[in-house]
Amino acid sequence: MTPQRLLLLATDRLSAHRWRAGRIEVEAEFAGDAAGLEGFAQYLRQHRDSTFHLLAVQAEDSFQLEALPRTRGADRNAMLARKLGQHGHGAALSVALSLGREKAGRRYERFLLAAVVGGQQLEPWLLLLAAAKIRLAGLYTLPWLAGSIGTEAAGAAPLFQLLTLTGAGLHQIVFENGQPRLSRLTRLTTGSPQEAATAVAAESAKIYQYLLAQRIIDPGAALTTVVLLHLRQLADYRGRCADSDEIRYVFTDLCAAAKGQGLKTLPQDSCSEKLFLHLMIRKPPRAQYAPAALRRCYQMWRLGLVATGAGAAILIGSVLVAGAQTLEYLRLSEHIGALRVRTENDRQRFEAARRRLPPLPVDIVRLRATVDRYDRLARQATTLEPMLQRISRALDAVPGVSVERIDWRANDSAADSGPGSVVAELVARLPAELASDPRAQLDAIGRFGAALRLDRAVAVSSLALPMEIGSSHSLRGGSEPDGGTGLSPDAPQFSLRIVAMR
């Protein structure tokens, strides 16, 4: 954890504090003379490894609300620089805080422009800070830090003022809608509780009159006035600060507020520097005044932290992934080992089984494939006998038919082991005495085919008949010796196709 150091600039003195877990210890004090500045430079050199936060309580801030056209990039920067120059009259310490876009009209972007009045008092210290090249997180003033404390104490009031004491005097800060609107510093002569209480009453009334004149507050409306004080001094304040129609006081316990913010080194009087020093670390505000050159080392240090963090995150993520992968690798290795052992066991059993086999003429795989292939061929084998037997039975059934020719062929199916079929084309003749009797011819052929079909695995179709009587064929006749039927006087011939599944 990087050491945190707090610098408090009040009037002509600067005090340096060490912050550690909510405790604040004073380390050194430096006057605004040459010796003090030299001591401060040396102090900075000794603590180059720390992150510094600077609170300037002697300064007053000026604030101005502006609505500006929405721009981006360089145009926006140039416009804001011009506006800040106009607002702060060339003040080096200024800042523009965006408050968002207007909800109506031209929807301009609203800015709160702020500048440190009398910033030249800070210059000797800032020059030393710049020369020391230390990490300066920011330069703050009370209005930016006190907002949260005041808002909490003022409740729902949109407009209120907060009064608090520091070594520089009495600070009066007006807040409107949570943003600082006005800041004043009243120097005190003795700083006694009685003087402070009197000043609170007087300055509150002045602020009220100013707000009334500026029409910031309506006539007759009461202004909530939050006073941060030590409870020991409450009686002094109550005696001098009575509520009126214009001003309603809210006395807030400084110690309770400090405790609420986690500060462990509680204030001993009504001076609130420690609380605001603590808030620079606990609740750093959005706006601060240190120019970019002063914060260069701090910004780069943060960038370095981000880069280192990113590198570490990548390393951690990678280590986690690598860890998961290593577990997976170990699991796989274990499984591989087990698989190899089982494979080796199977191989040994295979070899043992192989040794038990009788001597083989060829490799066992080839032997098996050869025998199986031949057996498949044998199952597909076809012979001529079944077809000749069918035809013979048909010839017995229809006497007088004589076979002229048989064309037999085996049709293999596409599938290797499928049944396939055999086909026979038969050419035969009918008895010559039927030559003049077409009806008897067709009857004989029909009986012949029916005899073949007795085998259910057989399909019979005619290829040619002695006479085609179908309506799709032409039929001739006359008074010639054949009786005009167109039939040959010789024995009539016919042809059949016989298909049998194997």
Place this chain on the structure above:
Amino acid sequence: MKPDLTFRNLALIRGRLVLAVTLALLGLSLMLVSLGLVQAARQSHDQALAQRQEAQRRLAEMRDEEQAIGPRLARYGELQKRGYLGQEDRLSWVEQIRRIQAQRGLSALRFELAPQQPIDRGDAGIELLSSKMKLELQLLHEEDLLGFLADLRAAASAYTRLRSCRLERLPDGDRSEGATAQLVATCSIDWITVGAGK
């Protein structure tokens, strides 16, 4: 406000940048090495699994084989004895045909054997080879053809597969004087042997 990332500014944190890059590189290297190891292990695992499955398959086959090897071995010996395996022996085939012709008393027989052709490539690199024979013979009766083919199946030193047969009556004019043949048969027969394969 964003920091101005000039070389001058970056030089302020070069130590941290070097550290960040080193950490990131170290982490990425670790991750890559572990991923590589796991990828290699997965490949080895797949390989070991495949070897295991192959060993299991071979062992299962071997166990089946132990049961069936006796009949198969006998069948293989029979095929080998018949001359179904290895180079075809055409001279022996011709002699077998002549012997059957003489035993059957067939008067006229002609044949033509075509060059050998592969017909099938089966398992384990075995290859079936076929020589197609066109056979023509004159017969007294169709029983002569059936007997001839049966004798051929029984005696041939190759597996014979009948593909087609035409059986027709001889016209009276085609019969030679004194001959008794009534029929002529024209058949196509495949002579199948097992080649050496590749």
